[in-house]
Amino acid sequence: MTTSDPLRRPAWHRAVLAVLAMGLLLAFPLAAQQPKKPPADSRKAASDARAQAALAGAQEALERKDYDTAIAVLENFLFDHPGHVEALFNLAYAYSLAGRTADAMDMYRQTLEVDPKLVPARINLGLLLLNKNQPEEAAAEFRQVLEIEPEHYRAQLYAATALERNGKKDEAIAHYERAAKLKPEEAEPRQALLALLLEKQDLEGAGRVLDELLALSPDNAELWLNRAELRRVSRQKPEALAAYEKYFQLASRENAASPSTRGEMHMRAGWLARELEQPEKALEHFQAARREGGDAFRLASLEGQAEVLISQERYAEAIPLCEEVATLKPEDAGVRETLGYAYLEMKNYVKAVEHLNVALRLDPRREPTYNYLASALYLGGNLAGAIAVLDRRAALAAETPATLFLRAISYDKLNQCQPAITYYEKFLEQNRDTRSDEYFQATARLRLLQKSCRDKRR
16 A cells, blocks of 8 residues: 555555456358359259259258258269259258268369369368368368459458468468458458457557447447457556446446456556546546445455555545455555554554554564654654664664654654764765755754763763
């Protein structure tokens, strides 16, 4: 917890600096292409009514999802009409829907031997390969589609997916970007692209894509949360805080976020507001973290509120919160130190000494605690106790102008002339601020003590 000393951070203050990790990649609907009518240039067009009737029956069976019947009809048809493109394609399609993946892949390959430029067959073969965890082979099929139709939107998406699964992230990014240009109104490629750019720590590129997604879905709470997290990690604090505020507004309306998520995000927003010197807003978020996140955020919420109040020198409000923190973290020396400091600022020297002594019992190497304790003892009238604490501190760290001055005035008030002179002289040797009150006091007292000591020796 902080004190009025700007150079010191609280021992238990931990601003959340979690590495940004947002899983945004959507599983694309890898649904196979629907059965096609025979191409106009089919090499094996049916020549009689019975063949046409067989094809029509197979088509009807597929439409009513009677795959076994469709398979039987098409197999018989191909026995009499080998190489018929429509029948080959629809049989492959029926095999895939019936769960006969190996047969489907073999039949799509036969289809492509007859018509290498039949895009639906190549797309479906690629999808089956992708589902069989063969991304390299799948990518090859999708690339062949793109050689035939460079602006095939789904082929760009599927190629990107296959390349990403094969570890070729940069190539995948290029395909996602092409897909996004082909259909500016679609979110799918941008969602996948955003995930990859975040993985590569390309925060600038991710921010651009996220802005595009928000233009498509301006009321999407999850996107605003992603924007807030991205801006936070990029140290764009005002923009991050504004995005968090928008997220809370939308998430409350949608009632979509879990309590733990809302609690954590309120804590992050609170620390941002604290850093932006917006104390009231910070307090609101820290209070909301506990209110909306539940008891899991009790301690963090109390610590955040106490941090803000201490920084604002609102010690009377901070002390009850610090006392509650101390009950939750009884072995934390930093909490006791902060509590002792707050009581010191409130001029309650008895309570200050009590908590600072506990802090030193828990951690006897805390140099600032010795400083605060010595000050509390001195201000409370225990001059010998203050000197004893400074002696303990001296075993850990070098003297500072502040500790030398405190020693000098303590000895001075105890009427110990020579030690007071010694420490006033040491203070003046180290002190560089010749305009401070301490400098003038030390100079004046040193002259008086030197004279009075000489007079006593006479």
